[in-house]
Amino acid sequence: MPIEVIFFIEVLVGGLLAGVMYSLVALGFVLIYKASGVFNFAQGAMVFFAALTFVSLLEMQWNFWLALLVTLAVMVVLGLVTERVVLRPLTNQPPITLFMATIGLAFVLEGLSQLIWGSQPHGLDLGIADVPIEWLSQRWNVNISQFDIFAACIAGLLVAVLAVFFQKTRIGRALRAVADDHQAALAVGIPLQHIWAIVWAVAGFVALVAGLIWGVRNGVQFALTFVALKALPVLLIGGFESIPGAIIGGLIIGATEKVAEVYFGPMVGGGIESWFAYVVALLFLLVRPEGLFGEKHIDRV
Amino acid sequence: MLYREAGQFKSSYAEDQQIFPIRQDRIAIGLLLVVAFVVVPLFGNQYWLGAIITPFLIFALAALGLNILTGYAGQLSLGTAAFMAVGAFMAYNFVLRLPWIGVIPAFILAGLCAAAVGIVFGLPSLRIKGFYLAVATLACQFFVLWALQRVPWFTNYSSTGVVTAQQISLLGFAFDSPERKYLFTLAVVAVMALLAKNLMRSETGRAFMAVRDMDVAAAVVGIPMMKTKLLAFAISSFYCGVAGALYAYTYLGTVEPEAFTLDLSFRILFMVIIGGVGSVLGSFLGAAFITLFPIFLNLASGWLSHSFGMDISHAVVSNLELMIFGGLIIFFLIVEPNGLARLWQIAKEKLRLWPFPH
Numbered sequence: 018m019p020i021e022v023i024f025f026i027e028v029l030v031g032g033l034l035a036g037v038m039y040s041l042v043a044l045g046f047v048l049i050y051k052a053s054g055v056f057n058f059a060q061g062a063m064v065f066f067a068a069l070t071f072v073s074l075l076e077m078q079w080n081f082w083l084a085l086l087v088t089l090a091v092m093v094v095l096g097l098v099t100e101r102v103v104l105r106p107l108t109n110q111p112p113i114t115l116f117m118a119t120i121g122l123a124f125v126l127e128g129l130s131q132l133i134w135g136s137q138p139h140g141l142d143l144g145i146a147d148v149p150i151e152w153l154s155q156r157w158n159v160n161i162s163q164f165d166i167f168a169a170c171i172a173g174l175l176v177a178v179l180a181v182f183f184q185k186t187r188i189g190r191a192l193r194a195v196a197d198d199h200q201a202a203l204a205v206g207i208p209l210q211h212i213w214a215i216v217w218a219v220a221g222f223v224a225l226v227a228g229l230i231w232g233v234r235n236g237v238q239f240a241l242t243f244v245a246l247k248a249l250p251v252l253l254i255g256g257f258e259s260i261p262g263a264i265i266g267g268l269i270i271g272a273t274e275k276v277a278e279v280y281f282g283p284m285v286g287g288g289i290e291s292w293f294a295y296v297v298a299l300l301f302l303l304v305r306p307e308g309l310f311g312e313k314h315i316d317r318v
Numbered sequence: 319m320l321y322r323e324a325g326q327f328k329s330s331y332a333e334d335q336q337i338f339p340i341r342q343d344r345i346a347i348g349l350l351l352v353v354a355f356v357v358v359p360l361f362g363n364q365y366w367l368g369a370i371i372t373p374f375l376i377f378a379l380a381a382l383g384l385n386i387l388t389g390y391a392g393q394l395s396l397g398t399a400a401f402m403a404v405g406a407f408m409a410y411n412f413v414l415r416l417p418w419i420g421v422i423p424a425f426i427l428a429g430l431c432a433a434a435v436g437i438v439f440g441l442p443s444l445r446i447k448g449f450y451l452a453v454a455t456l457a458c459q460f461f462v463l464w465a466l467q468r469v470p471w472f473t474n475y476s477s478t479g480v481v482t483a484q485q486i487s488l489l490g491f492a493f494d495s496p497e498r499k500y501l502f503t504l505a506v507v508a509v510m511a512l513l514a515k516n517l518m519r520s521e522t523g524r525a526f527m528a529v530r531d532m533d534v535a536a537a538v539v540g541i542p543m544m545k546t547k548l549l550a551f552a553i554s555s556f557y558c559g560v561a562g563a564l565y566a567y568t569y570l571g572t573v574e575p576e577a578f579t580l581d582l583s584f585r586i587l588f589m590v591i592i593g594g595v596g597s598v599l600g601s602f603l604g605a606a607f608i609t610l611f612p613i614f615l616n617l618a619s620g621w622l623s624h625s626f627g628m629d630i631s632h633a634v635v636s637n638l639e640l641m642i643f644g645g646l647i648i649f650f651l652i653v654e655p656n657g658l659a660r661l662w663q664i665a666k667e668k669l670r671l672w673p674f675p676h
Contacts, residue, residue, distance in 0.1 A: 056449045106652040112448065113394060117591045118651050120584060124644025132637040246580075249453045257449065285468065292464050295457035299442055302454060306446045 027161070028279050029272055034165035036271015037172045038234070041227040042248035043255065043263040044175065045220045050257045051196045052216040053104070054112060058119040061245025062126035063221060067092055068228030068237045072141050073134040085225075092221030095126075100214040127242060138238035143229065168230045175226060176264055179219075183260070188215060196258070250298035256311025265309060270294045321669040337515055354504055359497045368496035368569075370609065375500075375507045376564045378605035381589040382514055382598060383557025388587075389596035390518060391550035392530025393443050394451060397458035398558050398586045403578035404432040404462060405559025406566035407472045410573075413484050414474060421486045425506070425563045432559025433552040435462065440551025444544055447533075459580055466575040473575075480574040483567045499568040506564060510557060515598045517553070526550055530596075592650055594659025603658040611646070615639050 042064060049057040070091055074084035103118050183189040194202040195212045203209055228237075231244055251270050255262025274294050282289045307313055321342050328334040338344045362371065384398050409428035413421065439458035443451050466472050466479075473481050486493050486502070493502045517523050525546045528536035537543045566573040585608055593604020619635045654660055 056452075103648055103652075107655075110651070110655050113388075113595075114591070114651050114655050116449070116452075117587070118648050120588075121644040121647030121651070124647070125641050126644075128637040128639070128641030128644065132634065132641065136633060136637075246456070249456060253450060253453055288464060288468065292457060292460035295454070295460055299454050299457050302442060302446050302450060306450065308450075 025276075028275050030161055031165070032272040032275025033268050034161070034169050034271070035275060036251070036267040036269070037165075037169045037264070038227075038230060038267075039248050039251045039270060040255075040264045040267030041168070041172050041175070041223070041230060042244050043251040043267060044172075044179070044260065045223040045227065046245075046248060046252055047255075047257065047260055047263050048179075048216055048220045048223060051260075052192050053195075053213050055104070055115045055119065056112065056257075057220070058116060058245070059099075059123040059126055060220070060224060060248070061242040062123040062130075063092070063095070063224035064228040064231065064244055065237075065239065065241040066095070066126050066130040066228075067221065067225040068141070068232040068241060069130045069134050069139070071225065071229065072139045072232060072237045075141075076139065088225055089222060092225050093218040096217030096219075096221045097214050100210065100217050104213055104217075105210060123242070127239070131239070136239065138236050139232075141229070141232040141237050143233055164233065168234075171226060171230060172264070175223065176260060179223075179260055182219075188212075192216065247294070250294035252308070253295075253298035254301050254308055256308030259308070259310030262308060262310035270297065273297050321666065321672075337512070337519075351508065354508075355501070359500060362497075362500075364496045367500045370613065372496070372500050372503050373565075373569050374605055374609045375503045376561050376569055377586065377589060377609055378602045379507045379510060379564065380558050380561035380586050381593065381601035381605050382511060383554045383561060384586050385590050385593075385596065385598070385601045386514060386517075386526070386557060387550050387554035388590055389594075389600075390523065390530060391526040391547065391554075392533075393440070393547065393550060394448070395455045395551075395554070396452050396580070396583050396587065397439060397455040397462075399578040399580065399582035400459045400462035401432045401436055401555040401558035402562030402565060402582070403466055403575060404435050404555075405429055405562030406573050406578070407466055407481070407575075408432070408559070409563035410481050410483060410566065411472065411474070413486070421488055421567075425560055428563045429556040429559040432562065433556040436551040436555025436558075437548050440548050440555075443547050443551065456580070459583060463575050463578065478574070480572055482572045483570070486567055493568070503564050503568045506560065510560065511598060511602075514557070518598070522546075522549065527596075588647060592647070592657055594657030597657070597659035599662060600657050600659030603662070607658065611643070612639065615642060 042060065045060045045063065046057060049055055049060075067088055071084055071088040074087060075081065079087075099122060103122055104115070107115055107118055181189075183193060191202070191207045191212055192215070194205070194207055195209060199209060202212075227244070228241065231241055235241065251263060251266040253266070254269055255264070255266030274290060274297070277293050278290050302308070323340045323342075326339075326341055328339075336344075338347060358371065359367065380398060380402055383401070384395065387393050387395050405425075405428045408431040409424055412419065412424035412427050416424070419427075435458070439455060442454045446454060470476075473479050488502075491498075493499050518526070525536070525541045528539070528541055529543070529546050529550070533543065536546075562578070565577075570577065589604035589608045590601065591604070592607055593602070594600025616635075616639070619638070650657075
């Protein structure tokens with residue numbers, strides 16, 4: 018194959034896999050938005066908090082699985098506390114108030130995690146090296162990191178599990194009912210507050226997974242909170258309410274961003290990754306205002 | 319007893335339509351202006367004027383700008399800092415390249431540039447709503463900062479990207495000391511706040527509020543959606559642009575694009591929410607709260623470590639501050655979701671009946 022084509026494939030696949038990593042973060046947003054209509058800005062802080070807790074426990078010579086279990090428990094408790102302290106008193110407030118409250122929550126989490134664990138960056142190693150897969154680079158001269166593949170598999174697994182959870186289990190059905198109509202769900206006896214607590218706990222779990230994957234890639238440091246900003250255009254394209262949308266949106270954003278960065282970026286002086294995804298999402302929205310899989314809202318007067 | 323409008327009869331249309339219909343309000347505003355223009359510069363010290371009161375006024379203006387868009391027209395925006403950046407850097411360029419036009423026209427032109435950017439990034443609001451729009455305005459935030467960093471013309475080919483705001487003077491009167499800069503800021507903010515207050519009771523302001531309450535219904539009764547939404551973006555960005563120019567000229571002195579990060583946008587959004595959505599007074603109260611609160615926390619932590627002999631490290635203090643700040647925001651939203659302006663309203667209602675509530 019000519020070298021340009023190989024290079025293009027490399028860029029494209031790299032972008033697609035990076036996009037999957039964005040989707041991991043976007044999933045947390047979708048879960049909470051779907052079930053409670055809250056745009057949870059604290060998701061980035063949750064990712065940071067989970068990763069920092071886990072890596073600090075590991076550095077205290079804890080067993081890997083024990084650390085994972087304890088971090089998961091911490092995230093679940095965090096979700097429950099958030100529901101009790103922040104969300105319950107704010108029931109029936111306009112969405113912007115809830116959104117602001119989650120920004121406040123993000124501040125609390127950022128302060129808390131650095132207060133407990135300190136603010137120095139940590140490295141994280143899950144045992145899978147971030148190196149190109151050998152046989153691919155020998156056979157076709159294409160460099161694709163095996164860690165990217167691993168992350169993509171994790172994301173795929175997570176989506177599959179969540180899809181089954183939402184479609185097949187009793188709690189999942191209750192979650193979908195709450196997402197459709199709070200009042201109707203209450204009327205048939207679904208306890209709204211339990212549902213919200215469960216959703217926040219699940220979002221904490223997703224944040225932990227995202228935090229681990231991103232922590233290996235970029236190190237566990239404060240910049241991890243900005244990962245959330247990368248996930249927002251993914252949400253715009255996929256739609257705020259759709260789990261598959263988060264994956265598809267991530268793929269689209271990842272691929273276009275990487276390709277644009279490599280081929281178009283040098284023409285305008287580079288550094289376009291800070292805004293390019295947003296502009297792509299914006300153009301997308303002009304055609305489809307609810308994203309690809311978002312729910313169409315019919316306005317009634 | 320003191321605050322009661324009984325006996326104040328309106329005998330002409332002009333009287334009926336004045337901005338502050340209650341006599342006590344007019345007196346209070348007059349007193350406030352006298353205090354702000356005369357007493358504060360006479361008795362305030364340099365540190366207070368330059369480092370606390372001037373930025374408070376500037377943030378209040380920016381919050382007012384955002385409040386016009388979010389509070390009155392109902393379009394959530396997270397790009398406030400970007401509009402401020404446009405105002406700051408365009409003011410710098412107008413003063414630099416067209417020195418003969420004077421500082422006020424330069425600021426107005428800078429505001430108009432911000433308004434133009436606001437209209438461009440307000441265009442998606444015709445198609446998308448709510449959080450989709452909020453996230454879309456982030457595009458503005460990131461794109462504008464990127465452009466200011468990458469296009470050297472904006473910073474006059476400065477190698478570091480940092481520009482130093484020129485000395486400003488009006489009719490030969492140089493605004494060089496903190497007192498004078500304060501007076502200049504105050505004059506601009508007072509005039510623009512009055513204009514905003516007036517705008518909100520005009521046809522335009524009522525159209526904004528109709529769009530906020532329900533845009534489909536507003537369109538049905540014949541309010542032009544495109545014109546109203548874009549006008550809201552334009553006016554809001556104009557206010558933010560002028561606030562940005564003031565930020566550069568009367569507060570910071572030297573500016574770089576990094577001064578206008580997303581954090582600043584959020585801080586201004588906090589001011590609007592804590593102060594009160596859809597209230598001119600609320601913008602000022604919110605700005606006062608957000609500017610003064612970190613100073614208060616700093617003093618408190620210094621006092622704590624001093625009186626208890628605890629040696630609290632700087633990192634711990636800043637993390638604690640962050641936590642308390644976040645916690646307080648949540649607390650405020652839970653206790654008074656309508657903001658400080660609502661508290662003032664309740665106080666006024668109470669004052670009307672005081673001291674004979676029956």
